[in-house]
Amino acid sequence: MNRVVHPIEQESFRRLRARLDTSGFPPLTRAVVERVVHSSADLEYAADLVMDEAELQRAHAALHAGAPVVADVEMVAAGITRRETVCRLREARSGPGLTRSAHAVRLAYEGVGPGALWVIGCAPTALEELLTLDASPALVVGLPVGFVGAAESKAALRESGLPAVSNVSEKGGSAVAAAALNALLYHPVPTEETL
Numbered sequence: 432m433n434r435v436v437h438p439i440e441q442e443s444f445r446r447l448r449a450r451l452d453t454s455g456f457p458p459l460t461r462a463v464v465e466r467v468v469h470s471s472a473d474l475e476y477a478a479d480l481v482m483d484e485a486e487l488q489r490a491h492a493a494l495h496a497g498a499p500v501v502a503d504v505e506m507v508a509a510g511i512t513r514r515e516t517v518c519r520l521r522e523a524r525s526g527p528g529l530t531r532s533a534h535a536v537r538l539a540y541e542g543v544g545p546g547a548l549w550v551i552g553c554a555p556t557a558l559e560e561l562l563t564l565d566a567s568p569a570l571v572v573g574l575p576v577g578f579v580g581a582a583e584s585k586a587a588l589r590e591s592g593l594p595a596v597s598n599v600s601e602k603g604g605s606a607v608a609a610a611a612l613n614a615l616l617y618h619p620v621p622t623e624e625t626l
Contacts (some may be wrong), residue, residue: 433512434617443469444511459487462614463596467494471608479598486594487615490548495620498569499543500612502550503532503557510609511550513616517543533560540564548572548615557582562591571595572611574603587602 435519443463451474453461458575460482465478493515494500501517504507521540532554539547545567550626555575561568562584569615571596573588585597596611 440469446573450474453477459491459615459618460484462618463487463611464615466610466614466617467607470606471604473591473602476598476607479600480596482596483591486570486598490594491559491615491618491620493546493569494612494615495521495549499547500537500550501536501547502552502609503535503575504553504605506605507550507552507609508624510606511612513613516546516550528600530554530556531542536560536564548612551575552603552605555584558584558588562587562593568593569613572608573597573601574608574611575586576603577601622625 434449447469449467451468453465453536456464463482464477467480468474477579499517500511500514502511504520505518506516515539517539519538520531522533523531525531525534534558537560546569548570549561549568550572551561552574553576558575560601560618561571571588571593573585574597575584578601581608582599588595588597
């Protein structure tokens with residue numbers, strides 16, 4: 432089913448491209464950068480985001496083949512359109528040395544196992560917990576926000592070698608994390624004619 436793009440969104444992307452030249456990015460990287468910038472109205476994301484096109488291609492294929500999508504919080508889950516997500520935050524409990532967000536990651540992993548796409552836009556502790564698991568993710572969208580642990584957790588994600596979309600600064604959040612995943616959802620699946 433083709434996605435119908437509203438005229439306001441079309442105009443917004445036209446204006447974005449008038450202010451930011453994204454033509455030098457490879458296709459999926461460009462889609463993620465544009466969607467994140469569009470969701471935040473923050474042009475600086477173009478230089479702040481870190482991702483690898485080959486990893487995005489594999490993640491795109493996994494996503495469109497039906498790999499599960501896990502969100503750290505319901506705000507991220509609500510922002511992901513056209514796909515059911517797993518979010519276990521409501522059932523999670525905090526404990527000594529364990530935040531609710533970290534527990535939610537453990538609970539989600541028990542349900543989805545390896546090969547999922549993880550979308551973390553709120554809690555650095557959720558990203559930190561994911562890095563302790565042997566999750567073998569198809570992709571980690573690691574864009575938590577905050578002054579405590581956000582930049583450090585994203586640096587740890589990049590150092591882990593896992594396929595990822597992250598950014599260098601402290602900024603991030605639910606909207607941009609969902610936007611990065613939506614960019615992969617909305618990007619067309621290659622057909623035999625386009626290969």
